[in-house]
Amino acid sequence: MSRRSLTLLKNLARNSNASCIQTRSVTYMPRPGDGSPRAVTLIPGDGIGPLVTNAVEQVMEAMHAPIYFEKYDVQGEMSRVPAEVMESIRKNKVCLKGGLKTPVGGGVSSLNVQLRKELDLFASLVNCFNLPGLPTRHENVDIVVIRENTEGEYAGLEHEVVPGVVESLKVITKFCSERIAKYAFEYAYLNNRKKVTAVHKANIMKLADGLFLESCREVAKKYPGITYNEIIVDNCCMQLVAKPEQFDVMVTPNLYGNLVANTAAGIAGGTGVMPGGNVGADHAVFEQGASAGNVGKDSIVRKNKANPVALLLSSAMMLRHLQFPSFADRLETAVKKVISEGKCRTKDLGGQSTTQEVVDAVIAKLE
Amino acid sequence: MAAFLARRLLGTSTSSSSALMSSARAFSSSTTPIKATLFPGDGIGPEIAESFKQVFTAADVAIDWDEHYVSTEVDPRTNSFLTWESLQSVLDNKVGLKGPMATPIGKGHRSLNLTLRKELNLYANVRPCYSLPGYKTRYDDVDLITIRENTEGEYSGLEHQVVKGVVESIKIITRKASMRVAEYAFLYAKTHGRKKVSAIHKANIMQKTDGLFLQCCDEVAEKYPEIEYEKVVIDNCCMMLVKNPALFDVLVMPNLYGDIISDLCAGLVGGLGLTPSCNIGEDGIALAEAVHGSAPDIAGKNLANPTALLLSGVMMLRHLKLNKQAEQIHSAIINTIAEGKYRTADLGGTSTTTEFTKAICDHL
Numbered sequence: 001m002s003r004r005s006l007t008l009l010k011n012l013a014r015n016s017n018a019s020c021i022q023t024r025s026v027t028y029m030p031r032p033g034d035g036s037p038r039a040v041t042l043i044p045g046d047g048i049g050p051l052v053t054n055a056v057e058q059v060m061e062a063m064h065a066p067i068y069f070e071k072y073d074v075q076g077e078m079s080r081v082p083a084e085v086m087e088s089i090r091k092n093k094v095c096l097k098g099g100l101k102t103p104v105g106g107g108v109s110s111l112n113v114q115l116r117k118e119l120d121l122f123a124s125l126v127n128c129f130n131l132p133g134l135p136t137r138h139e140n141v142d143i144v145v146i147r148e149n150t151e152g153e154y155a156g157l158e159h160e161v162v163p164g165v166v167e168s169l170k171v172i173t174k175f176c177s178e179r180i181a182k183y184a185f186e187y188a189y190l191n192n193r194k195k196v197t198a199v200h201k202a203n204i205m206k207l208a209d210g211l212f213l214e215s216c217r218e219v220a221k222k223y224p225g226i227t228y229n230e231i232i233v234d235n236c237c238m239q240l241v242a243k244p245e246q247f248d249v250m251v252t253p254n255l256y257g258n259l260v261a262n263t264a265a266g267i268a269g270g271t272g273v274m275p276g277g278n279v280g281a282d283h284a285v286f287e288q289g290a291s292a293g294n295v296g297k298d299s300i301v302r303k304n305k306a307n308p309v310a311l312l313l314s315s316a317m318m319l320r321h322l323q324f325p326s327f328a329d330r331l332e333t334a335v336k337k338v339i340s341e342g343k344c345r346t347k348d349l350g351g352q353s354t355t356q357e358v359v360d361a362v363i364a365k366l367e
Numbered sequence: 368m369a370a371f372l373a374r375r376l377l378g379t380s381t382s383s384s385s386a387l388m389s390s391a392r393a394f395s396s397s398t399t400p401i402k403a404t405l406f407p408g409d410g411i412g413p414e415i416a417e418s419f420k421q422v423f424t425a426a427d428v429a430i431d432w433d434e435h436y437v438s439t440e441v442d443p444r445t446n447s448f449l450t451w452e453s454l455q456s457v458l459d460n461k462v463g464l465k466g467p468m469a470t471p472i473g474k475g476h477r478s479l480n481l482t483l484r485k486e487l488n489l490y491a492n493v494r495p496c497y498s499l500p501g502y503k504t505r506y507d508d509v510d511l512i513t514i515r516e517n518t519e520g521e522y523s524g525l526e527h528q529v530v531k532g533v534v535e536s537i538k539i540i541t542r543k544a545s546m547r548v549a550e551y552a553f554l555y556a557k558t559h560g561r562k563k564v565s566a567i568h569k570a571n572i573m574q575k576t577d578g579l580f581l582q583c584c585d586e587v588a589e590k591y592p593e594i595e596y597e598k599v600v601i602d603n604c605c606m607m608l609v610k611n612p613a614l615f616d617v618l619v620m621p622n623l624y625g626d627i628i629s630d631l632c633a634g635l636v637g638g639l640g641l642t643p644s645c646n647i648g649e650d651g652i653a654l655a656e657a658v659h660g661s662a663p664d665i666a667g668k669n670l671a672n673p674t675a676l677l678l679s680g681v682m683m684l685r686h687l688k689l690n691k692q693a694e695q696i697h698s699a700i701i702n703t704i705a706e707g708k709y710r711t712a713d714l715g716g717t718s719t720t721t722e723f724t725k726a727i728c729d730h731l
Binding site: 102103104109110113137138153154156158159160163164165166167168169170171172173174175201204205206207208210211233234235237238239240241242255256258259261262263265266267270271290291292293 | 505506521522524526527528531532533534535536537538539540541542543568569570571572573574575576578579581598600601602603605606607608609610623626627628629630631633634635638639
């Protein structure tokens with residue numbers, strides 16, 4: 001019951017935020033006894049990770065949010081995520097992390113993927129929307145990309161058949177496809193979204209993507225109030241750059257989800273501002289929504305010009321997940337005000353500010 | 368716009384100095400016309416093919432067109448609707464142009480595109496995407512070429528059900544195919560005066576397969592030190608393309624990424640109705656094609672936009688080294704669209720196919 005009212009209120013807050021940033025007149029009624037600060041695992045990560053997670057820490061302090069961070073150092077070059085970090089995440093159930101750099105070409109498997117598989121975070125969610133005050137080429141973008149996070153092309157099953165010939169297996173199971181379809185439709189239902197689009201390439205990969213589509217169709221029947229349609233991935237990318245307003249919630253297998261999420265993030269303002277996270281039945285890990293650029297370039301790290309907005313908005317999502325909606329609203333309002341004013345923006349949004357300047361502006365705008 | 372056209376002129380004039388490695392055959396002498404195969408296709412295919420022939424005749428292009436149509440029954444020799452004669456014709460002539468073909472639904476035969484690809488061994492699909500001056504989209508400074516490996520990768524069609532509810536699909540990358548397409552990409556970049564080649568991959572996740580592809584690109588890149596070479600992860604690439612497409616020049620990628628990225632780029636410049644494309648095969652075979660659909664709803668109504676087929680024809684002419692005429696026709700098309708007086712319905716105008724064609728012929 002409280003989860004339902006939570007999302008309704010979130011909706012209310014979002015609508016009021018989108019129109020003209022003003023204060024709400026709704027009171028949240030917490031369960032008695034809740035008040036002790038929650039522990040959240042924090043993984044700063046590589047590259048710009050430490051910069052942006054530090055930004056979140058500062059803002060949480062300034063808000064006196066009822067959470068405290070347990071910080072762990074993990075580098076992308078490590079072969080496995082250390083056991084103590086996994087312990088901590090399993091205990092706290094919620095984690096905030098910066099990007100972990102995956103070395104290209106050899107040897108080490110991606111820690112990001114490992115984390116998702118071990119904790120069974122089967123859904124990755126990115127919310128791509130136009131921020132008021134941020135000029136982009138496309139208007140009216142409000143897309144949520146829900147991507148299957150554990151199987152598909154990222155199964156990691158590769159081998160060399162003979163020298164010069166390599167095979168990679170893409171695995172699609174009914175269980176995972178159903179799970180992600182159910183999550184997508186439930187998300188759409190609880191957040192008052194009208195349409196779910198399944199992205200696939202079943203004209204070529206008839207069995208694999210065909211199975212994915214079958215699962216989506218079955219789940220769609222249980223939600224008659226939500227429109228369901230399907231689109232082939234290459235057409236989808238073309239439509240995204242031409243007419244993005246036609247998309248609402250998109251559910252995709254692993255690889256296509258990666259591409260679609262980054263494309264959608266790019267058209268809506270860039271990966272530096274889109275929030276997102278990975279969620280499973282028991283755990284949730286919040287990070288910058290779209291995966292491109294979450295480690296950043298060395299030049300950005302040196303000059304401290306990383307964009308903290310994405311991680312700040314993701315931490316707002318995390319606060320809602322932890323059932324602290326008013327803190328989430330305050331944080332979101334402050335961030336959106338800073339963006340719409342346009343004075344304090346990092347390089348990827350066309351400005352010149354450093355990370356610290358943006359953080360200070362956000363703290364100043366907190367009510 | 369003048370600078371853009373000048374760049375294309377300069378780019379094509381350097382191609383005369385280097386020989387395309389696989390085309391040992393001299394394509395034309397001044398007296399004998401070249402033979403080329405033309406597949407008009409279905410739906411709007413015949414109309415735009417007609418339009419195409421008109422423009423090319425008006426430009427004095429000495430090509431003898433060998434027309435072939437898709438038959439209505441399966442030819443047992445090719446196991447598809449494409450006849451043996453058609454395939455032989457392309458193999459003999461070595462150049463062809465293909466309109467949109469609707470694959471009939473049914474079992475027991477291969478898809479037409481698959482037949483052509485396998486029989487002619489078309490290993491690279493080249494799609495130049497550039498903003499058409501005068502036709503405004505959200506992106507004004509697009510000028511890039513996508514080169515996609517066409518034979519293997521995720522489209523090998525090898526799938527099976529392991530147990531009920533679990534399906535596997537196999538992606539294959541071979542050294543041979545990757546080297547082939549990487550060589551073609553760099554050669555193309557060199558002969559067309561391009562400065563940079565970007566290899567698109569996801570080798571941080573698919574380490575062995577895309578890793579092999581990257582290795583091949585690395586090796587070929589070393590042989591062309593004058594061309595800048597970079598490797599971009601595909602999610603980064605998507606994001607950069609929608610934010611700032613001017614960052615890219617030539618892109619080379621495996622099959623699936625190529626499919627998605629080339630359609631994304633087509634979307635940046637105005638859609639598939641304006642996009643030319645050319646498939647390159649071994650032994651110098653080139654099959655240019657219009658990648659849009661057959662649009663059965665506007666077939667026969669003189670409303671179709673022939674631009675994609677015409678621009679593909681221009682690509683074919685460049686492949687045949689008939690650069691002067693290619694440039695002529697290209698400029699005529701660009702100028703007609705830029706002028707804005709004659710545009711077909713999909714570009715926001717009211718002209719018919721015939722009016723548009725006539726305007727192009729006038730501009731020659």
